[in-house]
Amino acid sequence: MNLDLNDEQIMLRDSLRKMLADQSSIKVVRAMENDPIGYPTSLWKSLAEMGITGLTLAEEFGGSALGSVDLAVVFEELGRALCPAPILETSVISAGLIALAGSDAQKKEWLPRIAAGEAVLTPAFLELGGSFKGTGIQLKAEAGADGYRLNGKKYFVSFAAAADRLVTLVRTGAGDAGIDILLVDPKAKGVTLTKEDTHALDARYLVTFDNVLVPLSDRIGGAGTGWKIWSAVGLDMMVAQSAWFVGCAARDLELATTYAKERVQFDRPIGSFQAIAHQLADSATGIAGSRYLTWKAAWAKDSRRADFPRLAATAFLRSAESGRFATRTGQQIFGGIGFTNDLDVQLFFRRNKQHMVAWVDTKTLEDFVAAELIEGGAK
């Protein structure tokens, strides 16, 4: 029983926090709102120099081959800083898919460039009216002799304007075995990007595919295995995202706590009122529990434990909610001034919520956890 980070992880955390304080300051976060690219090149370069872009990738591809706990450490910092950069999209999900199921040629082409910060890949996943399950994938891909022909739309594609490839989930047949994942060049003929205005004002796009041709060699994994590999990598997404929720909430709590000590009403700091203090105590309790849940899921992955999938979903579910509680509480503590754009808490509040519905949602994860417990025989 040891719930502490090791010395290397503490060093990683501290050095990343220091770099982000400079390169991903609130000023930078604000400047990236409504920006079509969505991240500063200099920040991306700094992340690559620190090894963050290739954190969990194998050393043969220029990665650092670190584990899931290290990934959680990094994502808590990215959350604290609201770091505007496609680490989740490129290094966790896209690189994860290629590392898990890609051909040797795909690995050689993309993984070293991702690790070096020279390529951005982003998933094109969700569709309008669709769920987070396999049934949500309806973008049609017809296989022909020269490749797939894609027709349809993807929504909420983050950092698409900067992407070298759109990692696109397409439907080739019935059921979950009728889903493939393709590497689509956004500059290919028939691909159109339309900027979306979102809750978090980040760089998301509606992508239209009009008879887009994708070579067969650009499919990741065997035909019909797309949903399986997407679900496997989804577990790493959950750990990373869970840690991000914790970091985002922890920083929001710090802002609100500081304000509660300084803001005077009725001749005393408002933090001396239990009505205020107890809300902050509840935020702190939820954040502490969520951090342990995140670390336990990450530890379970690194220790190859069978309950990792359930723990990853559990961590996401709790961290998302405790993050929502803490960021809403932050809004309440800051009162009227927190409702203005001038104050920073609203940046955390909006991003927490957006991340709760961007990759997976509560209902999907609850279904999964319930099945593991009721039919899976787990406790």
Next chain:
Amino acid sequence: MDFEFSPEERAWEEEARAYIKKCAEKPGVRVRGAEATRYIDTPARRGFMKDLAAGGYLGVSWPKELGGKGLSHRYDYLLNEICAYENAPSPGKGVGILGRSLAKHGTPEQKAYFLPKIINAEIEWAIGYSEPEAGSDLASLKIKATRDGDGWRINGQKRFTTSGHFADWYYLATRTDATGPKHKGITLFLIDLKNTPGIQINPMFCINGERTNEVFLDNVYVPDSQRFGPEGEGFKVISEALDFERHILFPHSYQQRIFDKFLEWVRTATRDGEPVRNDPAVRSAVAKLSVLLEEGRLHSYSVVALEGYEAAVAAAMTKITSSELFQHMANVITTVVGPETMLRIDNEGAIEEGLFELIHRAGVILTIGAGGNEIQRNIIARRGLGLPNPT
């Protein structure tokens, strides 16, 4: 980072569980189904404590010179969790709350008399903290102890002295100085409940079926040799005792056991001939509870893993999380399971010996006792977040 107990700890736990299961199966020992009480209040349960002592499971984390095993506090935690999960009686206040305090503050005579009796399960304790006017604000307690020759005279009233009607000894907090700040001027005494004149114990019955007591002390004489710790320093001693034992104050296994029983019900029960596990609302309830349960487990682990100042905040978080989960779970389970949760134990149709009925009553005290949850939130706000004291 490691969320698992060591192989040695797990092996010890397995052995302990087998032993405790066996001892708990003797008639009258195991807390039957829905009964909430885990007190050592009958000869059979005293026998269980004797069995624990004989097996070497009392005072496992006490130093060897006190008759303990000198193991880490993680073994205490595991033992406490086993007893809670197996519905066995709770290992008791002596080894749990008093022992280390006695070892630190007791006189040589007190240590020589009490410590062997505690570790051999020959003595049961009642704790006298609360009063009618001193609940969450414990330091405002009023019961008066005044010097009388070589001893003290005690006059006043205590409330919520659970175990008072069967305990052998009373660990009593009194006021010996009412002139200074209220945290000062509190003095502790050890009182022989069976052989001291002037003590009247009246029952108060609780909604969970347990008995607690009001205790009236009328000119009770106590020799100074039974004063415990320095005069006026009682509050400090009480707070320290909490530090020693905070990792076992609130077993996670209570909630785990209830959840496991609920899960079993979900897997097997039907409504109108349909398996309830097919109901999306039931599945969602299972998932939601499981998330909070896992969080509660890790909060309690954090108290085991941390020390000192950090542990005090972690313990407050654990207490809040566990007690509120218990109540939430009771509300959700009674809502999901439905009409049968009206039935108390021994009625036709009662589920799990009325467990799901009982928890809705029994849970009420958990957010109140052992430091109300409002007090716990104050601890987190002040010690954890550094917020100013309320004015």
